[in-house]
Amino acid sequence: MEHGGTIGHAAEHATSTGLDNRKLLMWAFLGSDCLFFGPLISTYMLFRGKSLTGPYPHEVFDIPYTSVSAFVLLMSSLTMVLALAAIQRGDQRGLRIWLVATALLGSVFVGGQVYEFTTFVHEGLTLSVNVFGTSFFVLTGFHGAHVTVGVLILFSLLGASMRGQLRREDSLRVELAGLYWHFVDVVWIVIFTLVYLIPAPLPAVLH
């Protein structure tokens, strides 16, 4: 059974590279997004352990909770790629099931992040209380915004499928949404390790 969408797409649009320009553009966008998240992650790492007042990371982070969130987002990458496989074999029902599953998992992740942010604020960690709060909320907030956009894209694809506007030959639309979705997943893989799992040094004021 053929699952390859790329070969067919190149034939649809004659291009100098032999590749679909839309997919090329999506990869260029994802490359530019690496340059967006790179400095945000760098800034967080730079200010680790430099806060003069609390709350500090070790006081607010709940690793088991965030691990479950990370696992949910990771599994949404599986359901996303299964949605692509479904449309590539013309399985509309499978496409809708996996799109809904991905959107739900993404929503659970975003909901979890909102709950986490709310808890942190109740514990005194705000955007302006210290450099940890500023760099943490900016980095993870922008990532959460990316996931939210991804969920909206997934629901728009679901709507298109319901209206019969997402056929097997339109599988590239699902593939492009999938690339974006997997990208926010790999960014979280990096954030989960660098921000949550690698312990921040204790601030000088606590020594």
Next chain:
Amino acid sequence: MQERAHPRQQRHPGPAEYVRIAVVLAVITVVEVAIYYIEALSGMLVPILLVLSALKFALVALWFMHLKFDSRLFSAIFTVPLAVAAAVFIALLALFQRLFT
């Protein structure tokens, strides 16, 4: 202009292979979190976590994003900015960590 052939473009894997990759990703995540709690490994925690994280990143990019199967041009368009971002990360830490400490 004549279309160029891209011999590296291959068929994407099927659902069974995607599920196998997801299982590997799940196992790595469990190992990451377990290592975090093992006191005896605290000295090696950072390098182990970085390697596991890079492995997860690579698995998602190669299989789920199909970089293993698609044209090398897609890989280049993604990995060059990724390498620049990594260089910025290293340069910033090298420059400013010294200033702050």
